[in-house]
Amino acid sequence: MSGISDQHYLLTDQYKNAANLNARRTVPAYFVGKEAESHPFTLESGAEELASWFAQVTLYRFDDELVVTEAEPLVAFALSGKVGCIITEEQIQALRAQVEQEIATHGAIHITKASGLFEASL
Helix, strand or coil, X not given: CCCHHXXXXXXXXXXCCCEECCCHHHXXXXXXXXXXXXXXXCHHHHHHHHHCCXXXXXXXXXXXXXXXXXXXXXXXXXXXXXXXHHXXXXXXXXXXXHHHHHHHHHCXXXXXXXXXXXXXXX
């Protein structure tokens, strides 16, 4: 059985490339440096990437979802990004109407969140 010092953990989700939960020196700079920007570390690619450096890699998935029952928080979130700088008031109203219609029809909008934890050992 391996000791805790032989265990290395990476946490990833759809928004971040990788967050090393141990000291950064334990994981090749590839995963935390500039190269990560052009070659993102994801749940889909992570096991294969880590297998180059570790003998055993296990992915623990944490599937979840947001259930949106009000239009305004979702519209505000959409406008908080780059889109908010380029969208017209008319387009905002159309977006709001579309979100309201979706909620009225289905009771809520379900947004899937996928995150996970890789456990890797030498």
